[in-house]
Each structure stands twice: as C-alpha cells, then as structure tokens.
Amino acid sequence: MARLIALAGLPGAGKSGIARQLAPRIGAMWLRIDSMDQAIWASPSAPRDLADWTYRAAQAVATDNLALGFDVLADCVNDCQASREGWEMAAQRAGADMKWLEIVCSDPAEHRRRVETRTSDIAGLALPDWDAVARRAYDAWDRDRLIVDTAHRSLEACVDKAFALLGR
Numbered sequence: 001m002a003r004l005i006a007l008a009g010l011p012g013a014g015k016s017g018i019a020r021q022l023a024p025r026i027g028a029m030w031l032r033i034d035s036m037d038q039a040i041w042a043s044p045s046a047p048r049d050l051a052d053w054t055y056r057a058a059q060a061v062a063t064d065n066l067a068l069g070f071d072v073l074a075d076c077v078n079d080c081q082a083s084r085e086g087w088e089m090a091a092q093r094a095g096a097d098m099k100w101l102e103i104v105c106s107d108p109a110e111h112r113r114r115v116e117t118r119t120s121d122i123a124g125l126a127l128p129d130w131d132a133v134a135r136r137a138y139d140a141w142d143r144d145r146l147i148v149d150t151a152h153r154s155l156e157a158c159v160d161k162a163f164a165l166l167g168r
Contacts, residue, residue, distance in 0.1 A: 001095070001096060001097050002065075002066040002067075002068075002069050002070060002071055002072070002094065002095075002096040002097070003028070003071045003072075003096060003097040003098075003099060004062055004066055004071075004072050004074065004087060004090060004091040004094075004096050004097070004098050004099070005026075005028065005071065005072070005073045005074070005099045005100075005101055005166065006074040006076075006078060006084075006087040006098070006099070006100055006101070007019060007073065007074060007075050007076065007078070007101050007102075007103055008076070008077065008078035008079070008084070008100060008101070008102045008103070008145070009077065009078075009102055009103035009104055010077065010079075010104075010105075010111070010133055010136060010138060011077065011115065011127070011128050011132075011133050011136075012105070012111055012114045012115035012118060012133055013103045013104055013105045013111065013114075013150060014103050014105065014114075014148075014150035014155070014158060015075050015076075015077075015103045016032065016034065016075055017155050017158075018103060018148065018150075018155070018158050018159055018162055019032070019073055019075040021155065021156075021159045022073060022159050022162050022163060023073045025159070025163060026071060026073070026163065026166065027071060028070070028071035028072055028073040029065055029070050029071065029072050029073065030073050030075060031058050031061060031062055031072055031073065031074045031075065032075045032076075033054055033055065033058055033074075033075060033076035033077075034075075034076075034120075034122055034125055035122055036054045036057065036058060037050060037054050037125070038122050038123070038124055038125045040053070040054060041124070042124065052082065052083065052086075055076065055083050055086055056086065058074060058076070059086045059087060059089070059090040060090070062074060062087070062090045062091075062094075063090040063091075063093050063094045064094075066090070066091065066094035066095075066096040067093075067094040067095070067096075072096075074087060077136075077138075079136065079137060079138045079139060080137070080139045081139050081142070084100075084139075084143065099146065099166060100143065100144065100145035100146065101145065101146050101147075101148065101162060101165070101166070102141070102145045102146070102147045102148070103147075103148050103150060103158075104147060104148070104149050104150070104151075105149070105150045105151050106149050106151045107151035107152065110151050110152065111133075111151075112130050112134075115127075115128070115129065115130045115133050116129070116130055146162075146165040146166070148161050148162050148165070
C-alpha cells in the first residue's frame with residue numbers, strides 16, 4: 001500500500017533538508033511546496049498571495065501518484081487544520097496510508113540562527129525572515145504524528161531518526 005508522508009513544521013526547522021535525503025532512501029516522490037509556489041510566482045499573472053492554491057494542486061498530484069502505488073513525501077509547513085485535512089483526504093481518496101512527520105527545532109536561538117543564515121536553492125524564492133517565522137500562526141495538533149527535533153543534531157542524524165520512526 002502506498003504511503004503519504006506529510007511533513008509539517010515552521011520554516012527553518014529542517015523539513016526540506018530532511019526530505020531531500022529521506023525521499024530517495026524510502027523510495028518516495030518528493031513533493032515540495034516551495035518549488036511549486038515559486039513556479040507559480042514566475043508567471044506575471046500570479047497573485048502574491050496564493051492562499052491554499054498550491055496545497056490543493058499538490059494534494060491532487062499526490063492523490064494521482066498514490067493511486068499508482070507511489071509513496072509521496074509532501075514537504076510543506078502544514079500549519080493549519082485545513083491543510084492537514086486536505087492531505088488526509090488525498091490519502092483517503094487514493095486508498096493510501098497516511099503518516100505525519102513534524103519537524104521541529106526546540107532551541108529558539110538555533111532556529112533563529114538557521115532562519116537568518118539560510119539560503120534558498122530555488123531561484124527567486126524569497127525566504128521568510130525571523131520575525132515572519134516567529135509571528136506565523138501554527139495550529140495545535142489534534143492527530144497522531146511522529147516528531148523529529150533537529151536542535152543540535154546533524155542532518156544525517158535527523159534523517160536516520162525520521163527513517164527509523166517511519167519504519168515500513
């Protein structure tokens with residue numbers, strides 16, 4: 001049975017770094033919201049606020065690939081209940097397993113340092129500054145999830161932890 005593994009967590013916590021290494025290790029398609037957002041914003045007719053457009057498009061792509069039997073690793077903030085419900089509906093429509101993997105950085109000073117020093121590997125993507133990350137609303141969880149805390153851990157250790165938590 002195909003699996004939808006949806007990452008969640010604030011910008012700068014380490015989601016994309018983990019996803020980039022975890023996806024090939026588990027044989028999953030990496031569905032990266034930041035790449036999709038930037039591709040849309042490259043169009044001169046795109047609005048600056050995409051609301052939930054990219055999430056909905058990504059969830060449709062995920063459903064199609066899950067239905068074909070491919071595992072999908074969705075790399076996005078998933079900061080609200082509505083986005084979380086959208087991923088769960090995508091898995092349900094495809095008859096796939098659903099796993100939540102929340103990536104956190106429990107050390108605020110380290111998290112801030114990461115946000116303030118990171119660069120984007122997506123051409124043209126403007127990353128949020130620390131004030132934007134700190135102010136961002138992030139709904140409390142009301143469902144089961146696996147958690148990887150990236151504070152004071154190497155990327156490799158975080159990927160190993162995620163891999164072990166996900167099992168098969």
